[in-house]
Amino acid sequence: MNKPIRTISIFCMLLFIALMVNATYLQYWQSDALDKNPLNRRIIQEAFSRERGAILVDGKPVAVSNESDDEYKWQRTYPLPYKYAPVTGWFSYYSQTGVEQSQNDVLSGDDSRLFVTRLVDLVNGNQTKGGRVSLTIDPDAQNAAFDGLSALGPDVQGAVVALEPTTGKILAMVSLPTYDPNKLASHDFSSVSQTYDQLNEDPAKPLLNRAIQTTLPPGSTFKLVTAAAAIESGNWDASSQVPAGATYQLPETRGDTGLIDNEGRYQCDPKRISFETAMEWSCNTTFAQLAIEVGAEGMYHQAEAFGFNDHYLDDLGPQAESAFPAGTNKPQTGQTGFGQFDVRATPLQMAMVAAGIANGGTVMKPYLVDEVQSADLQTLDKTEPSELSRAVSPTTANELTKLMVATVNEGTASPAAMDGIEVAGKTGTAQSGVEGKPPYAWFVSFAPADDPQVAVAVMIESVPGKDTSEIAGGALGGPIAKAVMEAVIR
Incomplete structure (x- = not known):
């Protein structure tokens, strides 16, 4: 064989080998990823x-196929x-989000736990039906959260999360502004694409689930974490x-940039006050000093507790990690002591802080999927509550509860x-850090x-039309939290 023919033969052989390797890689190693890729339109x-x-939700469909x-x-x-778009998400050729994405294998019928069902359908010549997913949401709590937040105005941006403290069940999850997932589930694919682009480009970010993203x-709701660290240190209790x-004046600072005040709350003026008074009137000067006395490491470990x-929500995503x-x-x-500097939290995270205190210091892992069933109502899986962490001792949790009850009562x-x-609560008003932007x-x-049955967090990011002086956690968030708690308890 002459050299040119040998060269061409070797080149062709290498091409065939490359094609075989590529086909093997795609069909074996990448098959599962490609099959589950939300942009795989053929599969969808x-x-x-x-x-x-x-x-x-409570036995009634919030997403169904007709x-x-x-x-x-x-x-x-x-x-x-x-009302439920941030939770359910949507299912379409374009993509999947929310529970539609996280529970796609069950809902589509492809889950391994439905193998026997698929086999029986194959033998009988029937089309396989997807399984059912039951959520932990309490419809009354969800209604109260949605109605309360919506009542603040048509352009409000915010979120509400309610948890069952002893289990971690998510009883309500609302995010505004919201959207209509029916328009994204349409079979008119050009309309779906146009609707998605409009929603995605909307500066109000309606596709964002503010509860977890x-x-x-x-702000001052973080003072609960600071108080927890202080009491856990053994140097203070609720009567201190x-x-x-x-x-x-913050250490190592001079002038206004390091000067902490209490925004006119005269109850904080004495050099020493009761812990109850400090929590009742949310004294920044107190919690800045407590944080410094606890120390950076102590505050860090308490926040992580x-x-x-950390990442802790598996049923819905993506979850943004709260940061300390x-x-x-x-x-x-000192600034972290009252929830500023680089402290960032989701509404779900702050609901977990309240729930952890309510549950005697134990933070339960939050979950949204209560039960998974086959199409013929056989239970495939039921979520068992699990402990995420022991944040504080029962004694510390009891002391914190006393402080929170006093904050509601007085x-x-x-x-x-x-x-x-009797209600335990804490307000918060956090500076945005952007000049001219309301808190x-x-x-x-x-x-x-x-005997805690429900813990709630309300976050109001923006209320167009309201003056900065009108933005306050108690005035805006308190009535919403109250309505949600009443919906669960009564």
Whole structure:
């Protein structure tokens, strides 16, 4: 064989080998990733010809497949679109989000636990149906959260999360602004693409689930973490006298940049006040000094014990990790004491702080999927509550509860007070750090204080039309938290 022919033969052989390697790589190593890729339109379009399982809240569907009169057999429909969109997400040729994505294998019928069902359907010549997913959401709590947040105005941006403290069940999850997932589940693919582009480009970010994907400075609600660290140190309890003052100059600083005040709350003016008074009136000067006395390492470990810097939600994503900075110096540590500097939290995270205190110091891992069933209602899996961390001792949790109850009864959290039921709560108003931008309003609470059934976090990012002086966690978030707690308890 002459050299040119040998060269061409070797080149052709290498091409065949490359093709075989590529085909093997795609069909074996990459097959699962490609099959589950939300942008794989062929797979999703094929799924339109199968009856996808329902997503249920209290036995009623919030996502269901109905027979279609077009080229596909089934149309995904959302009966309560705006209220549940951040939770259910949507299912379409374009992509999948929310529970539709996290539970796709079950809903589509491809889950390994449905193998026997698929085998029986194959033998009988039947089309396989997807499984059902039951959520932990309490519809009354969800209604109260949605209605309360919506009442602040048509352009409000914020979120509400409610948890069952003893289990970690998510009882309510609302994010505004919201959207209609029916428009993204349409079989009119050009319309779906146009709608998605409009929503994705909207500066209000309606596709963002602010309950788990937005991290903001938690402001004074973080004082619960600072108080926890202080009490855990053994140097203070709910009856202690703590440092205060009308102003406090952070260590190693001079002038206004390091000067902490209490925004006119005269109750904080004495050099020492009771811990109850400090919490009731949210004294910045107190919690800055407590944080510095606890120290950067102590504050860091206490924040992480409540779930900061961690991922803990498996049923819905993506989850943004709440952040507490490591290695802060003294002035930075002082600022973290009242939820500023580089402290960032999601509403879910702050609900977990309240729930951990309510649950005697144990933070439960939050979950949204309660039960998974086959199409013929056989239970495939039921979520068992699990402990995420031991944040504080039961004694410390009891002391914190006393402080939070006093804050509702005598202090800034009074808008959450309920007749005949003792409520524990804490307000927060966090500076945005952007000149001219109003602060963020926060509120966390749980009730009943002596037998907690629900813990709530309310975050209000923006309320167009309201003056900065009107943005306050108690005034805006307190009534919403109260309504959610009442919906669960009564």
